[in-house]
Amino acid sequence: MSLSVTARAVHHPLKAPFRISRGVKTAAEVVVVEARAGGQVGRGESVPYGRYDETVAGVLAQLQPAMAMLERAGEGNIDHGAALALLPPGAARNALDCALWDLRARLTGVSVAEATGLPVPTSLVTAVTVSLDTPEAMAAAALAVAAAPLIKIKLGAEDPAARLRAVAAAAPDARLIVDPNEGWTFEILHGLRSLLADLPIALVEQPLPADADQALEGYDPPYMICADESVHVGGDLAALRGRYQAVNLKLDKTGGLSEAVRMLEQARGLGFQLMTGCMVASSLGIAPALHLAGSCQFADLDGPWWLAVDHPGGLRVEGGVITPPKPGFWGDGIEASGLWL
Structure with a gap:
């Protein structure tokens, strides 16, 4: 059985500007990988992130050797470790890894939930984000989502x-x-x-630069501090003890679901609380992370909520609660006819 793999850039306009301390974006610029074999198509999406010196063009170029290796080897039993090993943790490996998970589910009929033992929750509380703005604008944005159980506040150093x-x-x-x-x-x-201490704080996420977080060593605040930019793969976890009480698992940092599943167990074994996070992405980028979310104390997976238009059949975020995608969207081994328009 032959295997073909393609990658392309996709532009998703946002419904409103998304501001953080590093800048503002008005669209999600993503990379979509499609892996085809046996009449089936597996899809994965990633978000190249400038914080890690990634660009869309760079990720597309980075994928080429791994995609060529897969096509030379053919579909086989979809053991693609060697191709994935050509890629460092990051956006390129995430898109390819998730596409291969989806393809394997479609060819074998064994869902990602069955293969990993991580089912997707039927409903899930997610943080909804209030992006950085004036206090008045942020209050208005918070009022619009005040019914949500969990709100993430983007802040900078100014007041x-x-x-x-x-x-x-x-x-x-x-x-x-x-x-x-x-x-x-x-x-x-x-x-x-x-x-x-006086506010209902669930987490303070990555307050300090990753290269300056040694200042947190031994600090004992009345809330949990969660590592984000300071943690990418399982090998980073041990050094974070004593600085952080929680870690944020993002597929675009781990380089896909495969590493994230391993990391989930490692982090739990080290006593960390867990959050599943995301970049601003479509439902295709978030669907694999839903498998992690059921095993985490917190989820921050509202990326598609920021898009002006998401994929048909994708997940929904209403009142701070996620409803999973329709059957066949990603990873459940069901034909996705009609969902990709």
């Missing part, structure tokens, strides 16, 4: 206290994830200690 208070007042019943995206110093973090 984070005013923005925190504005969001908390607008959504008094929600728990909060505070995410400065490496934008704080230890002095800012410690200076907010009393305010954060």
Whole structure:
């Protein structure tokens, strides 16, 4: 059985600008890999991220040797470890790994849930994000999603206290994830200690730059600090003990579902709380992460909620709760006829 693999760039406009401490985006620029064999097509999506020196063009180029190796070898039993090993953890390997998982499910009829032992929850609370803006604009955005159980607040170094208070007042019943995206110093973090202790904080996510997080060693705040940019693969975990109490598993950092599944067990064994996170992506990029989410204490998978138009049959986010994609969308071994328009 022959195997062909293609990759292409896809542009998804957003319904509103998405701002974090590092900048603003108005579209999700993603890479989609499609692996074809036996009349079936497996799909995977990733988001090249400038923070890790990734670009869409660079990821497409990076994929070429691995795709060529797969096509030379043929479909076989879909043991593609050698091809994936050509790619470092990151967006390129994520898109290819997820496409191969989907293809394997479609060819064998064995779903990803069965293969991993990680079923997709029938419904799932996800953080919904209030992006960085003026305190007044952030309060208005929080008011619009105030019914959500969990809200993520994007913050920077400029007057984070005013923005925190504005969001908390607008959504008094929600728990909060505070995410400065490496934008704080230890002095800012410690200076907010009393305010954060008074708010319903679920997590403070990656407050310091990854190369400066040694300042967290031994720090004991009245809330959990979650590693994001400081953790990519399982080999990073041991060094984070004593600095973080939780870790964020993102497929675009781990390089796909395969490494993320291994990392899930490693992180639990080391006593970390777990969050499944995402970049701003379509339902195709989020569907594989839903398999992790049922085993995590927190989910931040609202990426498709930011798109002006998502895929037909994709997941839905309403009131801060995810409804999974329709059967056949990704990874369940069911023909996806009619979903890809």
